[in-house]
Amino acid sequence: MSSAATRPADPDHLWSVDEHLEDILSTVRPLEPIELQLLDAQGCVLVDDVVVPVSLPPFDNSSMDGYAVRVTDVAGASEEFPAVLEVVGDVAAGAAEPVRVGPGQAARIMTGAPLPPGAEAVVPVEWTDGGLGAGPANGMRARSLAPEGAEGQVSVYHPVEARAHVRAEGSDVKAGDRALEAGTILGPPQIALLAAIGRGTVRVRPRPRVVVMSTGSELVQPGEELATGRIYDSNSFALTAAARDAGAIGYRVGAVADDAETLRSTIEDQLIRADLLVTTGGVSVGAYDVVKEALAYTGDADEAGGGVEFRKLAMQPGKPQGFGTIGPDFTPLLALPGNPVSSYVSFELFARPAIRALMGLKDVHRPRTRAVLRADQVLRSPEGRRQFLRGTYTDGEVTPVGGAGSHLVAALAHADALIVVPEDVDVVEPGTEVEVVLLG
Amino acid sequence: MSSAATRPADPDHLWSVDEHLEDILSTVRPLEPIELQLLDAQGCVLVDDVVVPVSLPPFDNSSMDGYAVRVTDVAGASEEFPAVLEVVGDVAAGAAEPVRVGPGQAARIMTGAPLPPGAEAVVPVEWTDGGLGAGPANGMRARSLAPEGAEGQVSVYHPVEARAHVRAEGSDVKAGDRALEAGTILGPPQIALLAAIGRGTVRVRPRPRVVVMSTGSELVQPGEELATGRIYDSNSFALTAAARDAGAIGYRVGAVADDAETLRSTIEDQLIRADLLVTTGGVSVGAYDVVKEALAYTGDADEAGGGVEFRKLAMQPGKPQGFGTIGPDFTPLLALPGNPVSSYVSFELFARPAIRALMGLKDVHRPRTRAVLRADQVLRSPEGRRQFLRGTYTDGEVTPVGGAGSHLVAALAHADALIVVPEDVDVVEPGTEVEVVLLG
Structure with missing residues (x-):
């Protein structure tokens, strides 16, 4: 991982918004893939193409509640001259070994149930007397209330063509087809397809864990009393929410006081759960700008990470900015300015694209x-x-x-x-x- | 709570999509408000107007790192003829009792720090020698490295007008102003404002808890082996994801077998954590349509809830649908058809608006x-x-x-x-x- 912080820095260079963004996006790499349960992968990016292992539907099945029949047995059937067939049993959805339908026979069949051997088509129940012998039916009686419905005779009032009301095996997708392409974002319909082809887990890039901390000895936690000269911390709340809105898991760290040692140790503690660190405040030219003081460390060979560089951007709001990598894993860190609007605009322009790049999304920018x-x-x-x-x-x-x-x-x-x-x-x-x- | 299920039902009436939706939306009421921590309220709808308790900023403060001065002391200052002032101390952000700035004096001041008594304006550090006596400065040395910077003399090279680089008390919002209107959806910037005015918690309508269960003895859990005649359960995954996408807390219940008693007891068990129940399958005219069998209970005075009515809609896909309320709290229940596309389309058209109505959103529909x-x-x-x-x-x-x-x-x-x-x-x-x- 490289960063501009490793390049010789000209402290007076005024960076353009695009240069700063390019430096960030060329440093941040998509997170390593992980195998997740389907519902945990919602909103994540698929890493590999997914191939269909078994055709969908896996077998010919009925698209209606009705009767599975042979075509010749119902040829010419009408209300005046119904075809009367012997009902040989029920075929429910999930039936492993359906009854065989012979000449002159029918099997009562439910939507999604496998077309039984011998049958060629399905007659919807509304085209029959439902086996009740009382003229055209609207439906079947619940099996538990009328188990005898699977026996006796059924009158069929309409002919059907071969394969009528039958969903053919593989008519949705065929084994070997590509179900989803690498790079697909998993929304509800994609999760539907993965489940339908039997995938219980899926390899995706995980949501990045983003640790947000605001700095400033003047900051008071909302809900507490506001002492003279102090203001409420709003940045850590706003940016944690914005990180979640961008697709990340946001962790809010309470405001850190303006003390370089405290800040350094807080950041070191947080590294364990961070794929990206975002700080606010302390990046300008003031004497108490401790983020700059704590992180703008250069030339120490024992120091892990690529270092954080502090810059002036040709931008308003958001002129002072810091970016680099820290710690043994070269975790990216964005040091945003402390004014609420500056930090929010900077987050939108720089942190949100970084989060989306970590997720492996192609389109990292707001429209x-x-x-x-x-x-x-x-x-x-x-x-x-x-x-x-x-x-x-x-x-x-x-x-x-x-x-x-x-x-x-x-x-x-x-x-x-x-x-x-x-x-x-x-x-x-x-x-x-x-x-x-x-x-x- | 009323439902069409309490009206005399004509079983042959073909409902339009709009009639069914209207029945749902006239039955579902926004959830009771709850006081939540700010970050837990993200995406929720504000119940009351929020009034600003204390002006923002709460006090006049500096918008720059620099020196707080009296205007007459720097009138006519230039690089050739700087105004040389005595530095009487530091004013950091959060300072409760800043030093007083008298004639001929200046206080080093940081962005956000209160304007000290006696001072009328702020000179940015870049217009001074930073107190270092070495010509124009770019910034201040970190206080911990150079604590003496708060004493001595500073040369000022530019005059300033009164109130220059000062943010006036109340220039953002004034005490008594309405910060946010009831009905506002709380995104990151709204959370920023609530935190900034000191609100640690906020009264919103909570996210609805939506329990999703698919039904069908043919359903196999993805990742398990697919026996003959069976298919994988995809609806419970797709609709749980869709519920979350709509803003709800989605709970997925594993597929329930086609047995009316099992289904009834599962639903009763789940009621405790449901603001809305969504089932798929078992709503058509087949003999194994157990959702219909289990829920289409009428005329039993001991039965809690308004009852669930099963209908035919003038719609494709999604003709068979059930809707009503069940249990002691009249929990709304949507019984969607079982075909994956039917259930997904039905969810989009009916369950998503119901979820968003529960959240108290005004705009419940997809664009x-x-x-x-x-x-x-x-x-x-x-x-x-x-x-x-x-x-x-x-x-x-x-x-x-x-x-x-x-x-x-x-x-x-x-x-x-x-x-x-x-x-x-x-x-x-x-x-x-x-x-x-x-x-x-």
Whole structure:
């Protein structure tokens, strides 16, 4: 695993959003496959092609509740002149050795039951008297209430063609066919098919375990009392939820105080359950930016992992960012800025694609579209930086919500899109077409 | 709770898809609210408006790492003629009692830290020498490495206006504002806002617990050996996954044999953990249709629940359906047909909306759109029945996958849409516009 952190770093280099993302996606590798129970594999990516071991259906079977017959026995049958056949027994679904249907005979048969030997077609019960001798029937009486229904005579009022109401062996899929292709995401219908062909487990890439920790001595746990000068921790909640939303197993670590040693030991403790670490805060130029202080370790040969590099991005919000790998397994770590909007936007742009790359998904990005800007005034954006503003998208139009401030959580909670203002644009007029990331 | 099952039933009445759905949605009520931890409430619907208890930010604070100053002290400052101020200490984020900034003084301040008394604005560290006396600085040295940085002198090279780089108390949301409206679905940004205003728990409608059981003596558990005449159980897997996909907590019960007493006692056992029961199979006119036999109980005054009614729907696939309520809590039960495609389509059309109604969601249906039919031949549909064919949708076009057979699981696994052919249409020509349900 390589990382830009191993390359000679120019501290003054301003990284573009795309360069940073490319560095992340070229470092993060899909997780090793694991064999999972079907229902545990929901939402995961199939690693191998799955081949059908036994044809579906595995045997010719009835598509109706009715009577299995020989075609010649019911040729010309009508309501006026029914064909009267001897009922030789029941064929229920799951029957291992169905009765044999001889000339002049019929077997009562249920949907999905194997077509018995000798029979060529199925007459639906609605085309018979149901063996009750009382004219056209709507159905059969429950066997437990009328066990004698499997004996006696049945009057058939319609002819049938050979194979009528019979589902042929292999008409769904044939043994040897490819059921599902490697790379398929397993949703309910794919799980249906895997179960139908008898697969109890399946090899997939597992959901990544993402450990989220916020840093800052000012952070108070929601629900506790807010002391002077302090604020509630929201990042660890928001990003754990966002990790789950991206398909990961999210673990939230309570806020860590601004102390480099505490942070280092917390991260070391968490490595055991992390496929990806996400921190918030402490990445800027301040004297208390402990994530940077704790992780921006270079030149120590005893240090495991590729190292974490701290960068400035040509981006607003989200200018300061850290990325690299740590620990003996070179676990990727994203150090996001601490302002709530900065951390959320950074997560969407960098952590979500990383999670989806770990899952082995081909399409790691949120959908994007173009929309007409609806606004009362021009949008201003710092030149040379790609700006991501919060907005609401409806029917090809996007309206900004709140301002550009990276502390505006309320506006974020009412947005469903990010408006992208490119690096070379500093003013966007209302009515202009803009690029939009749909947060869906 | 009322159900059509309490109305006098005409067994020959052919129900439309819409009538059946309306009966379900008029019976199913949103679950009672529950107070949940924030991260447990992800994806749930907020029951009450949430009001902001304390303004955000709760106090004026710095948006940059830099120096808190008085405006007059830095008026006219330039690189040539810097303003030299006495550094009186650090103001870290979370500081409860920041130092006072007097005339000619500055306090080193971190992003998010409260603006200290006496100070009027913040000068970013990049506009100073960082207190190092060595010309323009890029940042501060980590406090643990250079604790003396909080003392001495700082040279400021730019003037600032009053309130520059200060986030005003309440500029995000003000105490008393409505943070979120009742009915909001809690995604990551909404969870961010709730945490930011100090809410550790929130009152939502919980995820419904959906118990899924398939019925049929022919069913074998995937992974086991397939005996003659038997097939693998796929419905219980597919529908448990579909229930989870709809937002529910899905519980899969292994396939139940075709025995009415066993089925009744299994259902009674499962009621304790069910907000909704979904069965597959045993609802048609056959002699072994035990779901119908076990549940179509009428006239017994000792029987709890409103009763389950079995119907014929003007629909393909999915003609036989059961719906009603059972047990002391009138738990809704959907009895779906047993063919894999029938049960899956029925789940999408009836069980998914029921689950989303239990969650209190306003929009319970899958999105629909119109698309041009791409096909080699005309589609044929039985007149008088609404047909749902499997298809793949791309860019305004839909292509059928597989045939109309309700046993075609493989085709279902490759579809992402249902093509709707109305009751009064029996032939659809290629190139025609059709209605499409997007399975997303």
